[in-house]
Amino acid sequence: MRRWNGWGDDSFSMEAPGSGLAFLRSVVTPGTVLPDADLSSVCEQVPASRLPEHPLIVTVAEDRVRHARGQSLPDWLAMRSGDFGIFPDGVAYPESTEQVQELMALAYEKDFEVIPYGGGTSVVGHINPLASERGVLTIDMGRMNRLVSLNEESQIATFGAGTPGPQVEAQLRAKGYTLGHFPQSWELATVGGWVASRSSGQQSLRYGRIEQMFAGGTLVSPRGNLVVPTIPATSAGLDIREVLLGSEGRMGIITEVQMRVTPIATQEQFFVVFLPSFEEAKSAVRSIVQERIPLSMLRVSNALETETQLKLAGHEKQIGLLESYLSLRGVKEGKCMVTFGVTGNKQQNKTSLKQSKKIFKSLGGVSGPKMMGEKWAENRFKFPYLRENLWLEGYVVDTFETATDWDNVSELMNTMEESVRNSLQDESVKPHVYTHLSHMYAQGCSIYTTYIFPNAESYGATLERWKKIKAAACGTLATGRSTISHQHGVGKDHAPYLEAEKGALGMGAIKSLLSFFDPKQKLNPGTLVDEKIDVK
Ligand SMILES: Cc1cc2nc3c(=O)[nH]c(=O)nc-3n(C[C@H](O)[C@H](O)[C@H](O)COP(=O)(O)OP(=O)(O)OC[C@H]3O[C@@H](n4cnc5c(N)ncnc54)[C@H](O)[C@@H]3O)c2cc1C
Structure with missing residues (x-):
C-alpha cells in the first residue's frame, strides 16, 4: 500500500549500507531522530467538511489526510510530525470527463x-490546500487510468490523465510501444501531472521532455471544454497546446491526453565512464550533445556526487579495487562519473557508442565495469526510498x-552549492551538498543539486x-x-520567484490567461501565481 507519510510502497525499503552511513557521519553529524505521528491521531484532527453533500464527493478523514500534502520537504515534515495544518474538505475520484465537468460546475455553483x-x-507544494474561507475539493484523477486508444499509423496514444507511469508503460508495451517518459517519480506520477507541471524524464535525450510528447488533449475548465487537436506542427499563431503545458491545475482539469509514442527499441544499454575532472566530464558530454550523437541518457556526477554515490553503493572491496584501477589509469581524486545510455537498434547503438567512447577517451575517460550501468538501470526508481531510511x-x-x-554551468553550479553550504552558518551546521548535470541540450543542461543536513531538535526547527x-x-x-525550475515546476514554493524569470509583462500575460479560464479563481489558488489575480 502507498505510504501515507512518505515515499512509495510501504512493502519496500532501501537501506543505506554501513560504509555509506559511516561516510555520511564523517561529513555531516547526524541530527535528532524525531518521533513519527500515527495515521489515526492525524485523522482525528481533520475538521468537519464544508462541502455540499454529493455522490462524487468523499469526506472520510483518511482520504483527506492522504491528499493534503505532496512530497516536498515541508510536506515530509508535516506528514512525519502529524502537524498538517490544512486538509482538503473532501476528495472526488471521477471516472469520466463528464463527471469532472459535473464537479467543476458544482464548484462554481456552490462556491468551493x-x-x-x-x-x-x-x-514544490503544488497540491497543498491553503487556508481559505471557501471549502476545498481535491479531485484525484487516479481512476482515469486507461489507455483509451492507440493510433499506430500516427503513433499517438490517448490516455486518461490519471494514468501513472507503470500503467502507461505496461499498457503501451503490450502493444509494442513506449512513451519513454521516466522521471524518478515514475512509480506514482501521472501523465496529466507531467503535462500540467512540464516534467522531464531520465531519457529526455532520446524521447524529449513531456512538451515534445504531448500532442493534444481535453481540458475541462470553468469556461467550458478546451479540446486541443493533434497536429504535428503548426504556424497558425500562438499555440494553445503550449498553454496547457505548465498550467499547474489553474486553468482547468486535463482529463485526456494524446501522447506521441515510439516503438520499443530492440536494444537498450547503460554504461559508466570516469573522467579525471568535472571540466573534462562537462566538455565530453557537451561535445556529444552538440555533435548530436544519439544517446538516450547522459548524466555527469560532480566529484562530490561521485564520491557520495560510490560510498552509498556499499561493496567497499569492489569499489576499492575500481578506484585503484582508475588511479593507475590517471583518474584520481576529483574524478567524475558519467552515466550514459543507448537505446535503438544494434547498429545505431554500436555507432553511437563508438562515437561517444572516442570523445570520452580523448578527454582521459576510463570505462567503469559494465555492471555499474546495469545497476543504475535496475535502481533508477529506488533512490527516493533511501530518503526514508536516512x-x-x-x-x-x-x-x-x-x-x-x-x-554558465560551472559557475552557477558552484554558486548554488556554496549558497546551500553557507546557509546554516549561524547554527554552525554545514549541509553535505553535491550535484549532477542531466537533461542535456546543445545550448546547455539542467543542474540538479542534492543536500543532506541533520534534523534539528524539533520539527519546527528543522523546517x-x-x-x-x-x-x-x-x-x-x-x-x-537560470530558471527557477527545469522540471519540478512552480507550485507554491517557487511562485514568489516567478516574476524574476518572466518579467512584469510576462506575469501579466500569465495572469490574464488564468483568469480567462477561471474567472472566479477557484482552481488551485496560490499555485503558479501566489497572489489574488486582479485583471481589469
Ligand atoms: C522522488 C521524486 C522524484 C522526482 N523526480 C522527478 C523527475 O525526475 N522529473 C520531473 O519532472 N519531476 C520529478 N519529480 C516531481 C514530480 O514527480 C513531477 O512534478 C510530476 O510531474 C508530478 O506529477 P503528478 O501526477 O504527481 O502531479 P501532482 O503532484 O498531483 O500535481 C502537480 C501539479 O499538476 C496539477 N495537475 C495534476 N494532474 C492534473 C490534471 N489532470 N489536470 C490539471 N492539472 C493537473 C496539479 O494541480 C498540480 O498543480 C519528482 C518528485 C519526487 C517526489
Whole structure:
C-alpha cells in the first residue's frame, strides 16, 4: 500500500549500507531522530467538511489526510510530525470527463475551490490546500487510468490523465510501444501531472521532455471544454497546446491526453565512464550533445556526487579495487562519473557508442565495469526510498534544480552549492551538498543539486533550517541566468520567484490567461501565481 507519510510502497525499503552511513557521519553529524505521528491521531484532527453533500464527493478523514500534502520537504515534515495544518474538505475520484465537468460546475455553483491531483508527487507544494474561507475539493484523477486508444499509423496514444507511469508503460508495451517518459517519480506520477507541471524524464535525450510528447488533449475548465487537436506542427499563431503545458491545475482539469509514442527499441544499454575532472566530464558530454550523437541518457556526477554515490553503493572491496584501477589509469581524486545510455537498434547503438567512447577517451575517460550501468538501470526508481531510511538515522535529504547555458554551468553550479553550504552558518551546521548535470541540450543542461543536513531538535526547527536553505538556493537561481525550475515546476514554493524569470509583462500575460479560464479563481489558488489575480 502507498505510504501515507512518505515515499512509495510501504512493502519496500532501501537501506543505506554501513560504509555509506559511516561516510555520511564523517561529513555531516547526524541530527535528532524525531518521533513519527500515527495515521489515526492525524485523522482525528481533520475538521468537519464544508462541502455540499454529493455522490462524487468523499469526506472520510483518511482520504483527506492522504491528499493534503505532496512530497516536498515541508510536506515530509508535516506528514512525519502529524502537524498538517490544512486538509482538503473532501476528495472526488471521477471516472469520466463528464463527471469532472459535473464537479467543476458544482464548484462554481456552490462556491468551493478545486485542486486537481495526479499522483501527488509534487515537490514544490503544488497540491497543498491553503487556508481559505471557501471549502476545498481535491479531485484525484487516479481512476482515469486507461489507455483509451492507440493510433499506430500516427503513433499517438490517448490516455486518461490519471494514468501513472507503470500503467502507461505496461499498457503501451503490450502493444509494442513506449512513451519513454521516466522521471524518478515514475512509480506514482501521472501523465496529466507531467503535462500540467512540464516534467522531464531520465531519457529526455532520446524521447524529449513531456512538451515534445504531448500532442493534444481535453481540458475541462470553468469556461467550458478546451479540446486541443493533434497536429504535428503548426504556424497558425500562438499555440494553445503550449498553454496547457505548465498550467499547474489553474486553468482547468486535463482529463485526456494524446501522447506521441515510439516503438520499443530492440536494444537498450547503460554504461559508466570516469573522467579525471568535472571540466573534462562537462566538455565530453557537451561535445556529444552538440555533435548530436544519439544517446538516450547522459548524466555527469560532480566529484562530490561521485564520491557520495560510490560510498552509498556499499561493496567497499569492489569499489576499492575500481578506484585503484582508475588511479593507475590517471583518474584520481576529483574524478567524475558519467552515466550514459543507448537505446535503438544494434547498429545505431554500436555507432553511437563508438562515437561517444572516442570523445570520452580523448578527454582521459576510463570505462567503469559494465555492471555499474546495469545497476543504475535496475535502481533508477529506488533512490527516493533511501530518503526514508536516512530520515530514521536523523538526516534530511532534499534537492533543487535549474537549467542554464553551457557557458554558465560551472559557475552557477558552484554558486548554488556554496549558497546551500553557507546557509546554516549561524547554527554552525554545514549541509553535505553535491550535484549532477542531466537533461542535456546543445545550448546547455539542467543542474540538479542534492543536500543532506541533520534534523534539528524539533520539527519546527528543522523546517526553519530548510527555509534558510531554500531561500539561499532560490535567491541564487533568481539572479543567475537560470530558471527557477527545469522540471519540478512552480507550485507554491517557487511562485514568489516567478516574476524574476518572466518579467512584469510576462506575469501579466500569465495572469490574464488564468483568469480567462477561471474567472472566479477557484482552481488551485496560490499555485503558479501566489497572489489574488486582479485583471481589469
Ligand atoms: C522522488 C521524486 C522524484 C522526482 N523526480 C522527478 C523527475 O525526475 N522529473 C520531473 O519532472 N519531476 C520529478 N519529480 C516531481 C514530480 O514527480 C513531477 O512534478 C510530476 O510531474 C508530478 O506529477 P503528478 O501526477 O504527481 O502531479 P501532482 O503532484 O498531483 O500535481 C502537480 C501539479 O499538476 C496539477 N495537475 C495534476 N494532474 C492534473 C490534471 N489532470 N489536470 C490539471 N492539472 C493537473 C496539479 O494541480 C498540480 O498543480 C519528482 C518528485 C519526487 C517526489
